[in-house]
Structures are given as C-alpha cells and as structure tokens.
Amino acid sequence: MKVLRNGRHSDMLAVWREGGTVYFIDQRKLPGALEIFEARNYRDIAFAIAHMVVRGAPAIGCAAAYGMALAMTQHDNVEEASRAIKATRPTAHDLFYAVNWMTEMAPRLGPVEAAAKYASDIIDKCRLIGQNGGKLISDGDIILTHCNAGALATVDYGTALAPIRIAHSEGKKIFVYVDETRPWLQGSRLTAWELTNESIPHAIIADNAAGHFIRKDVDCVIVGADRIAANGDFANKIGTYEKAVVARANDVPFYVAAPVSTFDFTITSGDDIRIEERSEEEITTMGGMRIAGPGEQARNPVFDVTPHELVSGFITEYGVFGPDGIKSLHGRL
Amino acid sequence: MKVLRNGRHSDMLAVWREGGTVYFIDQRKLPGALEIFEARNYRDIAFAIAHMVVRGAPAIGCAAAYGMALAMTQHDNVEEASRAIKATRPTAHDLFYAVNWMTEMAPRLGPVEAAAKYASDIIDKCRLIGQNGGKLISDGDIILTHCNAGALATVDYGTALAPIRIAHSEGKKIFVYVDETRPWLQGSRLTAWELTNESIPHAIIADNAAGHFIRKDVDCVIVGADRIAANGDFANKIGTYEKAVVARANDVPFYVAAPVSTFDFTITSGDDIRIEERSEEEITTMGGMRIAGPGEQARNPVFDVTPHELVSGFITEYGVFGPDGIKSLHGRL
Numbered sequence: 001m002k003v004l005r006n007g008r009h010s011d012m013l014a015v016w017r018e019g020g021t022v023y024f025i026d027q028r029k030l031p032g033a034l035e036i037f038e039a040r041n042y043r044d045i046a047f048a049i050a051h052m053v054v055r056g057a058p059a060i061g062c063a064a065a066y067g068m069a070l071a072m073t074q075h076d077n078v079e080e081a082s083r084a085i086k087a088t089r090p091t092a093h094d095l096f097y098a099v100n101w102m103t104e105m106a107p108r109l110g111p112v113e114a115a116a117k118y119a120s121d122i123i124d125k126c127r128l129i130g131q132n133g134g135k136l137i138s139d140g141d142i143i144l145t146h147c148n149a150g151a152l153a154t155v156d157y158g159t160a161l162a163p164i165r166i167a168h169s170e171g172k173k174i175f176v177y178v179d180e181t182r183p184w185l186q187g188s189r190l191t192a193w194e195l196t197n198e199s200i201p202h203a204i205i206a207d208n209a210a211g212h213f214i215r216k217d218v219d220c221v222i223v224g225a226d227r228i229a230a231n232g233d234f235a236n237k238i239g240t241y242e243k244a245v246v247a248r249a250n251d252v253p254f255y256v257a258a259p260v261s262t263f264d265f266t267i268t269s270g271d272d273i274r275i276e277e278r279s280e281e282e283i284t285t286m287g288g289m290r291i292a293g294p295g296e297q298a299r300n301p302v303f304d305v306t307p308h309e310l311v312s313g314f315i316t317e318y319g320v321f322g323p324d325g326i327k328s329l330h331g332r333l
Numbered sequence: 334m335k336v337l338r339n340g341r342h343s344d345m346l347a348v349w350r351e352g353g354t355v356y357f358i359d360q361r362k363l364p365g366a367l368e369i370f371e372a373r374n375y376r377d378i379a380f381a382i383a384h385m386v387v388r389g390a391p392a393i394g395c396a397a398a399y400g401m402a403l404a405m406t407q408h409d410n411v412e413e414a415s416r417a418i419k420a421t422r423p424t425a426h427d428l429f430y431a432v433n434w435m436t437e438m439a440p441r442l443g444p445v446e447a448a449a450k451y452a453s454d455i456i457d458k459c460r461l462i463g464q465n466g467g468k469l470i471s472d473g474d475i476i477l478t479h480c481n482a483g484a485l486a487t488v489d490y491g492t493a494l495a496p497i498r499i500a501h502s503e504g505k506k507i508f509v510y511v512d513e514t515r516p517w518l519q520g521s522r523l524t525a526w527e528l529t530n531e532s533i534p535h536a537i538i539a540d541n542a543a544g545h546f547i548r549k550d551v552d553c554v555i556v557g558a559d560r561i562a563a564n565g566d567f568a569n570k571i572g573t574y575e576k577a578v579v580a581r582a583n584d585v586p587f588y589v590a591a592p593v594s595t596f597d598f599t600i601t602s603g604d605d606i607r608i609e610e611r612s613e614e615e616i617t618t619m620g621g622m623r624i625a626g627p628g629e630q631a632r633n634p635v636f637d638v639t640p641h642e643l644v645s646g647f648i649t650e651y652g653v654f655g656p657d658g659i660k661s662l663h664g665r666l
Contacts, residue, residue: 031626177632180616180625182515182539188617188625196626204616204631206515208540208572212608212637215574239541241548242575249578275545283513283537284521289620292513292521293364293529298537299510304545 001151002197005034009197013123014152015054015062017115020073022066024054027152031193039063042071042081049088049095052184056153057226057262058122061094065118068102072111078103090274091235091303093227093264101261119155125259125317126157133163133222133257133315137172141219144177144210147237148190149224149257159224159257161194163315168200176202177213181237183282183300207239211246221247222315225258230330232308232323233270234258238301244310257315265330270305277301334484335530338367342530346456347485348387348395350448353406355399357387360485364526372396375404375414382421382428385517389486390559390595391459394427395452401435402448411436423607424568424636426560426597434594452488458592458650459490466496466555466590466648470505474552477510477543480570481523482557482590492557492590494527496648501533509535510546514570516615516633540572544579554580555648558591563663565641565656566603567591571634577643590648598663603638610634 003012014025022045024037037053039045045067048054054063064085071081082099089095098118105114137143149160157165167174176195181187188204195202205213214221221243228234234256247254267273283298285291292298308323318329336345347358355378359370370386372378378400381387387396397418404414415432422428431451438447470476482493490498500507509528514520521537528535538546547554554576561567567589580587600606616631618624625631641656651662 031629032623180515182513182541185624188629188631192629193626196629202630204625204629206540206571206616206633208515208570208575209632209634209637211575211578212571212634213632215637237541238539238545242541242544242579245544245579245582246575249582283539286619286624287622289622290365291518291619292537293526296364296521296525296529296537297535298521299542299546300539301542301545304542304548 001156001194003034004197014059014155015066015119017066022070024048025152026053027055027190028052031189041074042067042076042085045070046084046088049085056148057092057094057224058126058154058159058259059152060089060092061098061261062119062122062155064095064098065102065115068099068106069111069115072106089276091226091276094261097261122154122259123156126154126159126162128317129159129257129259129315130157130162130166132319133255134166134170136220136255136320137163137167137174139172142175142177142217144179144214144218144221144243145191146179146187146223146240146243147181148186150191150194152190152194153224159259160222161191163222163257164200165198168198174200176200177210177218178202178204179207179210179239180204181239182207186237210243214243214246214252215250218252220253220255222255222257225256225262226303227273228258228263229267229269229273230265231269232311232314232326233305235270235273235275235303235305238304241304241306244306248310253312254310255313255315256311259317260329260332263326263329270307273305275301275303275305334489334527336367337530347392347488348399348452350399355403357381358485359386360388360523361386364522374407375400375409375418378403379417379421382418389481390425390427390557391455391487391492391592392485393422393425394431394594395455395488397428397431398435398448398451401432401439402444405439405444422609424559424609427594430594455487455592456489459487459492459495461650462492462590462592462648463490463495463499465652466588467499467503469553469588469653470496470500470507472505475508475510475550477512477547477551477554477576478524479512479520479556479573479576480514481519483524483527485523485527486557492592493555494524495590496555497533498531501531507533509533510543510551511535511537512540512543512572513537514572515540519570543576547576547579547585548583551585553586553588555588555590558589558595559636560606561591561596561647562600562602562605563598564602565644565647565659566638568603568606568608568636568638571637574637574639577639581643586645587643588646588648589644592650593662593665596659596662603640606638608634608636
C-alpha cells in the first residue's frame with residue numbers, strides 16, 4: 001500500500017518479516033503516529049493479535065503463520081504455540097486456517113518458506129479480489145464501507161478496499177463513505193488513512209449516518225468478513241448487519257469481499273459463529289478519556305452475524321458468487 | 334427528574350426560571366460535571382440552543398418560550414428576538430411552535446405567565462406520554478432507545494424515557510439498551526446518566542450493536558422525534574432510521590414518543606423536513622482530541638428521516654396512534 005510520510009509516498013506492507021523478526025504497522029497508533037511493532041517470538045505475535053496491534057481476518061492469519069514459523073525455527077513447543085496463537089481471538093476464521101495450514105505445509109516447504117508463501121498468497125488473492133470486485137464498480141459510483149477491510153487488514157490491497165483501489169486506479173471517479181466504526185474507529189482511523197494515502201475521495205461519517213446515505217445516494221456497500229459459514233451467513237465488524245438490512249430495504253447491492261481462507265465450511269450457519277465480546281472500556285472511554293459517567297456498564301460485542309439472504313455477492317479470488325454458489329469454493333486453497 | 338449529587342437524590346428540571354434568569358443544566362458538560370448555565374436575555378437563550386447547552390425538541394421549545402418572555406419583558410425588538418431564536422437550529426418543530434405560541438398567548442396571559450404555562454404544560458404532557466406508553470411495556474421487557482429523549486430533552490419525564498420511567502415506577506422489571514449516539518454521545522452521556530439517577534438497569538452499547546441486540550433480545554424500541562410530518566414521516570437523531578428498519582426486519586415494535594408540539598401538520602411528508610448538518614469536528618475530534626488523521630473530511634447530518642410505514646405507534650399525550658390516526662391530533666394543543 002502507498003504510505004505518505006513527510007510528503008513522500010513509499011510502499012509498505014501491514015506485516016512483513018526480515019531476518020528473525022516480524023514487523024507490524026502498529027494499528028493502535030494510527031493515524032496519529034506510524035509506529036512499527038517488532039515481534040521476535042510467537043508470544044510477541046500472540047500479544048500483537050490479542051491487543052490489536054494487527055487486526056483484520058487475513059492479516060491476523062498472516063501474523064499467525066509468521067508466529068508458527070517463529071515457534072518452529074526457535075524450537076518452541078509447537079503444540080503450545082499453536083494453542084496460544086489460536087487462543088488470542090475467537091471470531092476470525094483465518095487465524096485457525098493459517099495455524100492449520102502451517103502445520104500441514106511447514107514440514108514440506110520449511111517453516112520460513114511456508115509463512116512467506118502464506119503471506120504472498122494473501123497478497124495475490126487480495127489483488128484478484130480487487131480485479132473481480134472492481135468490475136462491479138461503475139464510473140461515478142458512491143460506495144459505502146464499514147470498518148477497515150483494507151491493506152492494513154490483509155497485508156496489502158485489502159478485501160473490501162481492493163475493488164475500490166482497482167476501480168480508482170482504472171480512472172473511475174468514485175467516492176467512498178467511511179463509517180467511523182465505533183468503538184475502535186477502524187474506519188476513521190485506518191480506512192480514511194488508507195484512502196488519503198491513495199488519494200481516493202472520501203468522507204468519514206458517524207455509523208448512525210450510514211442509513212441516511214444508503215437511502216440517499218449510495219450505489220453499493222462493500223464490507224469484509226471475519227468468518228463465513230457454509231450457507232453464506234457471515235460474521236464481520238459489529239454494525240455490518242444493520243448496514244446490510246438497510247441496503248436491502250433500499251435495493252442497494254451489498255457485497256462481501258473475502259478470500260477462501262475466511263470461509264469456514266465446517267459450520268452450517270451463522271448460529272455456530274462465536275462472537276467475541278471485548279472490554280467495556282472500549283465503549284466508556286476514548287483514548288483514555290472517560291466518555292460515560294462513573295460506574296456505567298456497557299456491552300461490547302465486536303462482531304455481528306449477517307444472514308446470507310442479505311448478501312448480493314461474495315467477491316473472492318475465484319470470482320463473485322451468490323450465497324448459493326459458494327459451495328464450489330469448498331476445498332479450494 | 335431525580336439527580337444524584339454527593340450521594341443524595343434531589344429533584345431538578347432541565348430548564349427553569351427564577352426571577353429574571355433562565356437556568357439550564359448544561360448538557361455539554363454532563364456526565365463529568367453538573368453545571369448550571371444562566372441566560373439573562375434572549376441572546377443567551379439563542380446561544381444555549383445553538384450551542385447545545387440545551388437540546389431535545391420539547392426542551393428547545395421551552396427554552397424558546399422563556400427566551401421570548403425575556404425579550405418581551407426586557408422591551409427588546411420582539412420580531413428580532415423571534416427571528417434570532419428561530420435561526421438557531423432548523424429541524425426541531427417545537428422551536429417554531431413555541432415562538433408562535435408565545436406570540437399568540439403572551440398578550441393574553443402576560444409573557445412570564447405564558448412561558449411558565451408552556452413549561453408546565455410540557456411537563457404534564459410528558460407525564461401523560463409516560464402513562465400512555467407505559468402500558469406498552471410488559472414486566473421483563475428489554476427496551477432499546479436511541480439518543481436522549483429524556484427529562485433533559487423535555488424539562489421533565491422525557492418522551493421516549495417517560496414510558497420507561499413509569500413502567501419502572503410501577504415495579505416492572507425492565508432493562509434498557511442505550512445507544513451511545515455518535516457523534517454527540519447523547520446516549521452514553523445523558524440517557525445513561527438519567528437512568529442511573531433513577532436506578533433503572535441499563536447498558537450502553539455502540540450504535541453499531543443496536544442491530545445485533547434487536548435481532549437477539551430486544552422487545553421494543555422507543556425513540557423521540559424532532560419533527561413529525563402530517564403523514565407520520567419523522568425526523569429524529571441520525572441513526573433512528575437504521576434502528577427502525579432493523580426493528581421492522583425483526584418484527585420488533587418501534588414506537589415514537591412525542592407531544593403534539595412536535596407534529597408539523599403544515600408539511601405532508603418527510604421530504605419537506607430540513608436536515609441540519611453540523612460541523613465536521615464533531616466527527617473528527619472528541620473532547621478536543623483528534624480521532625481522525627489531519628485533513629480528513631467528514632459529513633455530519635445530525636438527523637435523519639424515518640418513513641411512517643416503519644412506526645408501530647406514536648405515543649402522545651392524547652394516547653397511542655398509528656400513522657393513520659395522527660390526523661386526529663391536528664389542531665389540538
């Protein structure tokens with residue numbers, strides 16, 4: 001992805017490896033500061049996932065692959081590393097997919113090479129998602145996206161943002177409404193930062209305003225996913241379900257962009273997806289500042305489940321599929 | 334309303350008059366501090382409305398009535414005062430209703446007496462809204478509300494919160510999900526504060542989580558309104574439309590609580606309601622702290638319009654009416 005620093009553009013990845021160290025753009029610090037987090041062992045990787053130094057299902061998968069490689073090359077107990085990494089966050093399927101993938105592939109390719117392949121595959125898949133999804137975007141379209149399913153969430157290109165990047169690079173004049181995405185503000189902090197770096201016109205809106213704009217002038221909604229069940233029900237950032245319901249009520253196409261690693265064909269429907277609930281402080285405080293009265297209680301589910309009926313299409317590296325068509329992705333890598 | 338200070342409950346109004354001064358609980362400062370704003374002339378009143386010292390359609394109406402009384406007793410140019418007060422905010426119908434009401438009633442009753450009657454009428458109407466709406470709430474119900482349509486928004490009792498207060502006072506065991514209501518956080522700052530003062534069980538949620546909980550366990554949604562057109566389309570805090578669409582999709586009753594002063598029978602539908610757009614800084618900063626990157630742009634419509642088809646009932650001081658029944662309120666005071 002393009003990153004603008006001191007008036008100059010450079011190319012960066014959200015996660016990369018050099019020597020024995022894995023580096024992350026620290027997503028807790030953006031957009032105020034561009035800081036790099038260094039992970040030297042699998043425990044650092046587990047910390048980075050649990051504490052959201054890195055987030056977004058495909059990027060979490062990539063971090064997990066690098067974490068497994070570190071455990072393997074440093075002769076840690078690989079079973080223990082696998083358990084520790086899987087225990088960081090419950091919802092993103094890519095996390096579990098990546099750990100299992102490494103267990104299978106590292107003995108064949110070597111741990112470092114396997115993790116490198118996992119990362120470069122994700123980048124390739126996201127570029128394909130961009131090309132497949134870009135065809136759904138017309139010149140002049142206004143697009144709404146929720147949370148950050150950008151390069152930061154996927155190493156490069158993004159899932160939901162990949163079609164937007166490709167459409168923009170093809171010269172289509174597009175405009176993006178960026179839901180700010182409370183409580184963690186992935187939209188106003190991360191998605192807006194990515195779009196600014198790419199010079200893609202956009203405006204941040206309160207999550208509450210998404211319905212107003214979907215009704216008024218949005219041409220399509222594109223979001224990412226954290227886990228997609230065999231029937232097409234999917235978990236994504238809290239609020240996704242509301243946007244999908246409102247899009248359907250206004251006949252606005254609603255697309256889900258995700259690589260096959262996000263599909264969990266072992267579960268039949270969204271009822272089987274475990275929804276993470278994070279700390280109340282994400283709701284009652286902001287940047288350390290208290291924004292609710294003392295003693296106030298909050299509920300903080302950070303994902304919700306959207307039923308497959310509300311999805312116009314799944315944009316994958318293999319093409320765009322309706323909920324009925326995703327069966328054909330089962331078993332593909 | 335009950336207010337808990339230094340461990341003791343006292344009774345307070347959101348707006349009141351003593352001598353030649355109008356006092357407001359300063360809603361910009363809650364819940365961190367309970368400060369009183371003093372308005373000594375109509376210009377102070379206009380400032381208080383424009384800068385959201387006071388907000389909420391019925392409370393804005395009451396402030397406007399007091400402002401007109403100040404202008405009249407201080408021998409200001411009443412036409413000018415009327416224009417200045419009406420120019421503060423465009424959406425709440427009560428503002429215009431109250432200024433016109435004062436123009437008609439002050440010559441008959443005297444300005445101070447007319448404003449006092451306007452305020453005490455609002456309190457009575459909200460109590461009736463509570464009694465009429467309280468019947469819709471059953472023991473054990475889980476209720477979701479958006480923004481603050483409480484005593485702070487209406488001098489006392491509230492509109493949406495009045496049925497909740499009455500149900501609680503009757504011993505019904507209820508639980509309230511409080512949408513935090515970005516960007517101004519009327520939910521986490523004001524509604525949660527009111528419910529805590531009344532010891533009504535509740536939890537603050539991100540606006541994004543409303544859909545998740547409506548789908549899971551909410552029994553009814555109750556909101557206020559800023560302006561209701563003759564056909565029942567209504568403007569309320571941004572985000573209301575989304576909650577209404579999701580409630581309908583889940584067969585959850587969706588109620589709008591408002592006094593007749595909020596109904597604007599001069600407009601036929603929601604298309605005629607002017608939607609206020611406030612400053613971008615309400616989105617890009619919080620409490621003075623920047624939460625988006627430098628130069629980021631935002632859109633900040635602070636109300637949206639919900640079509641009447643999505644309303645299960647309008648809870649008024651005269652009873653509960655479906656969209657087809659509100660015609661009968663035309664001309665009532």
